[in-house]
Amino acid sequence: MSADKRYESSQALFDRATEVIPGGIYGSKSPGFTVPGRFPYYFTEGAGCRLKDADGHQYIDYLCGFGSMILGFGNPAVDDPAVAQLRKGDLLNQPGPAMVELAEKLVDLIDGMDWAVFSKNGTDATTLAVSLARVHTGKSHILMADGAYHGSANWCSSNSHPILRDKDEVRTFAYGDASELEALFDELEGRIAGVILTPYHHATWGAQIMPPEGWHQEVRRLCDKEGALFVMDDIRANFRMSLYGSHTIVDARPDFIAMGKSLANGYPIGALMGTEELKKTAAAFFITGTFWTSTVPYLAALACLGEMERMDIVSHMNAMGRRLGEGLIAAGADAGYRISMTGPPAIPFMTFADDPDLWHNQEFSARMAAKGVYMHPHHNWFLSYAHKEPDVDETLEKAAEAFMEVKTVFGE
Amino acid sequence: MSADKRYESSQALFDRATEVIPGGIYGSKSPGFTVPGRFPYYFTEGAGCRLKDADGHQYIDYLCGFGSMILGFGNPAVDDPAVAQLRKGDLLNQPGPAMVELAEKLVDLIDGMDWAVFSKNGTDATTLAVSLARVHTGKSHILMADGAYHGSANWCSSNSHPILRDKDEVRTFAYGDASELEALFDELEGRIAGVILTPYHHATWGAQIMPPEGWHQEVRRLCDKEGALFVMDDIRANFRMSLYGSHTIVDARPDFIAMGKSLANGYPIGALMGTEELKKTAAAFFITGTFWTSTVPYLAALACLGEMERMDIVSHMNAMGRRLGEGLIAAGADAGYRISMTGPPAIPFMTFADDPDLWHNQEFSARMAAKGVYMHPHHNWFLSYAHKEPDVDETLEKAAEAFMEVKTVFGE
Numbered sequence: 001m002s003a004d005k006r007y008e009s010s011q012a013l014f015d016r017a018t019e020v021i022p023g024g025i026y027g028s029k030s031p032g033f034t035v036p037g038r039f040p041y042y043f044t045e046g047a048g049c050r051l052k053d054a055d056g057h058q059y060i061d062y063l064c065g066f067g068s069m070i071l072g073f074g075n076p077a078v079d080d081p082a083v084a085q086l087r088k089g090d091l092l093n094q095p096g097p098a099m100v101e102l103a104e105k106l107v108d109l110i111d112g113m114d115w116a117v118f119s120k121n122g123t124d125a126t127t128l129a130v131s132l133a134r135v136h137t138g139k140s141h142i143l144m145a146d147g148a149y150h151g152s153a154n155w156c157s158s159n160s161h162p163i164l165r166d167k168d169e170v171r172t173f174a175y176g177d178a179s180e181l182e183a184l185f186d187e188l189e190g191r192i193a194g195v196i197l198t199p200y201h202h203a204t205w206g207a208q209i210m211p212p213e214g215w216h217q218e219v220r221r222l223c224d225k226e227g228a229l230f231v232m233d234d235i236r237a238n239f240r241m242s243l244y245g246s247h248t249i250v251d252a253r254p255d256f257i258a259m260g261k262s263l264a265n266g267y268p269i270g271a272l273m274g275t276e277e278l279k280k281t282a283a284a285f286f287i288t289g290t291f292w293t294s295t296v297p298y299l300a301a302l303a304c305l306g307e308m309e310r311m312d313i314v315s316h317m318n319a320m321g322r323r324l325g326e327g328l329i330a331a332g333a334d335a336g337y338r339i340s341m342t343g344p345p346a347i348p349f350m351t352f353a354d355d356p357d358l359w360h361n362q363e364f365s366a367r368m369a370a371k372g373v374y375m376h377p378h379h380n381w382f383l384s385y386a387h388k389e390p391d392v393d394e395t396l397e398k399a400a401e402a403f404m405e406v407k408t409v410f411g412e
Numbered sequence: 413m414s415a416d417k418r419y420e421s422s423q424a425l426f427d428r429a430t431e432v433i434p435g436g437i438y439g440s441k442s443p444g445f446t447v448p449g450r451f452p453y454y455f456t457e458g459a460g461c462r463l464k465d466a467d468g469h470q471y472i473d474y475l476c477g478f479g480s481m482i483l484g485f486g487n488p489a490v491d492d493p494a495v496a497q498l499r500k501g502d503l504l505n506q507p508g509p510a511m512v513e514l515a516e517k518l519v520d521l522i523d524g525m526d527w528a529v530f531s532k533n534g535t536d537a538t539t540l541a542v543s544l545a546r547v548h549t550g551k552s553h554i555l556m557a558d559g560a561y562h563g564s565a566n567w568c569s570s571n572s573h574p575i576l577r578d579k580d581e582v583r584t585f586a587y588g589d590a591s592e593l594e595a596l597f598d599e600l601e602g603r604i605a606g607v608i609l610t611p612y613h614h615a616t617w618g619a620q621i622m623p624p625e626g627w628h629q630e631v632r633r634l635c636d637k638e639g640a641l642f643v644m645d646d647i648r649a650n651f652r653m654s655l656y657g658s659h660t661i662v663d664a665r666p667d668f669i670a671m672g673k674s675l676a677n678g679y680p681i682g683a684l685m686g687t688e689e690l691k692k693t694a695a696a697f698f699i700t701g702t703f704w705t706s707t708v709p710y711l712a713a714l715a716c717l718g719e720m721e722r723m724d725i726v727s728h729m730n731a732m733g734r735r736l737g738e739g740l741i742a743a744g745a746d747a748g749y750r751i752s753m754t755g756p757p758a759i760p761f762m763t764f765a766d767d768p769d770l771w772h773n774q775e776f777s778a779r780m781a782a783k784g785v786y787m788h789p790h791h792n793w794f795l796s797y798a799h800k801e802p803d804v805d806e807t808l809e810k811a812a813e814a815f816m817e818v819k820t821v822f823g824e
Contacts, residue, residue, distance in 0.1 A: 027700020046501030065503035089458030091477035091678035266503035288439020
């Protein structure tokens with residue numbers, strides 16, 4: 001599809017980028033993951049729940065920096081203490097006191113977890129969990145769900161070149177299929193270091209799946225029987241289902257919890273938490289990164305957690321998500337579409353019935369982008385505390401138009 | 413060694429930290445890597461080349477955030493544009509125009525490199541280089557120097573647990589030993605994906621080693637014969653030897669260059685650059701991270717590069733490093749010590765003759781810390797543009813006292 005005139009600055013930047021950056025924009029931000037030619041590729045500003053793209057268009061945003069901007073873009077409650085420290089130095093050889101305070105705060109807040117270590121990327125945290133599970137158990141194999149996203153490291157990413165051996169000891173199962181999981185435990189008995197799961201299944205390119213009844217108890221039972229560890233990857237969901245860890249909502253008792261994204265409202269920090277039993281193993285492992293003790297993200301995380309506690313944001317985001325979802329279902333019905341909303345209300349994704357390749361999603365998302373609403377066609381969405389009723393209602397007015405336009409395109 | 417009263421706030425923070433963080437402080441920032449009980453563990457502020465610790469003591473700093481703070485702490489030329497953008501949103505779903513500008517700038521600046529991708533950690537960049545080398549060549553083995561530091565990923569870190577398989581296809585050789593390297597190429601003929609090297613050997617716990625005459629030509633020759641790729645890990649040295657890449661100073665022609673640390677004066681960004689031949693391989697690889705397109709670090713990097721070009725900082729840092737090194741050798745001699753300064757003048761390390769376990773370094777560093785100078789006992793040092801003659805001269809006055817005190821302790 002050729003480039004839309006609306007996005008000519010984005011397109012011009014992208015053309016320049018392809019000269020000096022492989023693929024122009026890589027990974028989850030590549031145009032091919034959106035609706036190429038009909039989506040903005042570059043943004044310049046954000047405030048609250050609104051973004052401005054490189055062509056100057058405004059959007060009500062439902063991606064929130066892939067989940068990170070839980071309090072909205074440019075939130076002064078987080079940015080004020082962050083900037084104050086930044087002016088006094090950020091990366092100071094050794095950590096600042098805020099690192100200790102954040103660990104204390106998280107241990108206090110997150111149910112069942114006794115310690116924390118911090119990194120930059122969420123991938124750092126999930127990869128560390130897998131390493132520690134192997135070292136602690138002395139066993140090799142890691143089990144994960146088909147299509148689950150646990151980061152961009154080779155052991156879990158879509159990079160499956162046979163010359164890369166990182167996946168040699170990683171096996172997958174269908175999410176929520178307890179008998180398939182049990183069969184894997186039987187097959188690999190004595191060799192399983194751990195199981196890694198998200199609190200619910202939020203694979204891209206399709207509807208989200210909540211855990212079936214009894215699923216996490218079964219995972220726990222199988223892990224205990226095998227002496228394997230249960231890693232909860234809460235990076236994408238964290239703080240939108242509960243302030244105490246998403247596992248508290250889905251009845252899971254993990255040994256490790258990986259966090260990131262929304263922890264510091266977009267400041268780069270990942271965290272791995274664990275139980276007391278695993279603390280010695282973690283202490284004996286070499287864990288480091290030059291930027292991992294920079295103090296600004298710790299202050300941002302403390303401020304973000306403070307705001308989240310103060311304002312009951314989980315209820316708000318889920319209320320806004322329900323309003324959005326119910327409105328989209330109704331607007332879709334008015335155009336003759338059967339719309340499904342899946343996932344927790346604050347982390348929703350919309351699909352059309354009988355649209356397995358998401359062609360309708362792509363058309364809908366492109367139409368919404370043209371109207372100033374950023375709704376990803378292939379990746380789940382996010383609400384933030386900055387989304388208020390008028391934002392949702394404005395979104396729904398535009399959605400009603402977009403559904404009708406989609407209908408015209410597909411001639412249904 | 414029991415805690416010094418001077419550092420009681422650091423110690424109190426550390427005691428709290430051990431309750432909620434495995435080891436209290438981990439990795440390269442752990443007290444065990446400094447002089448435990450006689451070094452500050454936590455810092456609160458920095459300005460120029462000076463730091464303030466959690467007990468309120470001031471230091472002239474020679475670690476520069478492990479090399480990152482090349483223009484000094486809290487430099488407004490970098491922080492002003494960074495903060496301006498931060499207030500307008502940092503993590504905006506998609507990249508900002510600055511990502512394109514930074515790639516263009518680096519391709520223009522860094523000799524022989526045709527593209528760049530960006531990450532958060534230096535480790536992300538070296539690990540990506542190794543993956544791309546394997547995918548591009550279809551071969552498995554990576555060669556690196558004994559004791560070299562290429563990041564905290566398991567393939568290159570000190571985490572050598574047998575259950576972790578990441579090192580299975582990594583082999584090491586003695587730095588600068590061309591015949592040992594050639595023997596490895598012979599042994600592994602047809603299986604070598606790449607060789608990774610720093611521009612000179614800056615292993616911790618000892619003197620630094622400059623590349624012997626002809627070393628990099630020999631590495632290139634062996635790589636070409638094997639069809640292997642040459643990865644230059646310039647993360648620690650970058651922009652202190654040359655603005656055009658340290659490889660230009662040490663006569664190396666790498667296929668990849670990994671960068672980080674000083675690229676953005678402490679803002680978290682890593683970069684991998686490569687030659688045109690490797691661009692398609694990189695474009696086909698899934699490379700991503702939630703925070704990797706945050707726009708503030710790109711603006712910081714552009715500002716940092718602009719300042720570095722404007723001010724001829726390489727000459728300045730090396731002049732200050734020479735002044736420091738010559739002064740330390742003279743002050744040491746006055747106390748009867750034969751002092752060696754190794755590495756490039758802007759990235760120096762000091763050792764005492766006949767002190768293989770660095771006991772003299774530890775005593776000297778502890779004494780210097782007590783006098784308000786931060787000189788790491790086990791890790792190479794760094795000069796920044798913020799180090800001026802009066803700072804160096806003040807350092808040397810204190811060093812003269814410290815050498816005498818060391819002599820008293822060891823009774824030489």
